[in-house]
Amino acid sequence: MKSAAAFVVLACLLVVHVQGQARPGVKRCLCQGSLVNMVRLQRVEKIEIHPDGPACENMEIIVTLKNGAGQKCLNPDSSFTQNYIKKAIQDRSTQ
Template sequence: MKTAAVLALICLLLVDVRGQARNPKGRCWCADAGLKMVRLNRVEKLEILPPSASCGKQEIIAVMKDGAGKKCLNPESNFVQDLIKRMMETKKQQ
């Protein structure tokens, strides 16, 4: 009886059980392609997230004024590309 218990204990110690690995950064913020256009007077700031190991695509997130949350923007939209250029020019002038 003791040998069986010792063997069972040894087997449990030898088994390497691992759960699913978690990525600390998480996944992409934007689940879909995102909005093609937003009202400029509602945007507080833009967050540009480059491709990373956890998300292979560039993401552009507009933080809205008055606590309206965050909206994902489509980085391929002409409106969004122009918006980024304008924001960069404004930042250079400051």
């Protein structure tokens, strides 16, 4: 009887330990699939920049389009995106 109780306690501790471990292969990136190199600025309602972190190892730039046209993920390495970020930083620093 004592050995059965010890086995149940050990099994519960093992289950709790396994569930608490992070899964290294699982990423929770918001941008899945292909990335867009440029978007017309007249159609942009909002831009969100998500730096790389523990959830996703890629920097993500998500553009919300006007009139409910959806969201697009910008390629952070494209020249359009780099220029847009530089201009936004300059505009913020002058305000």
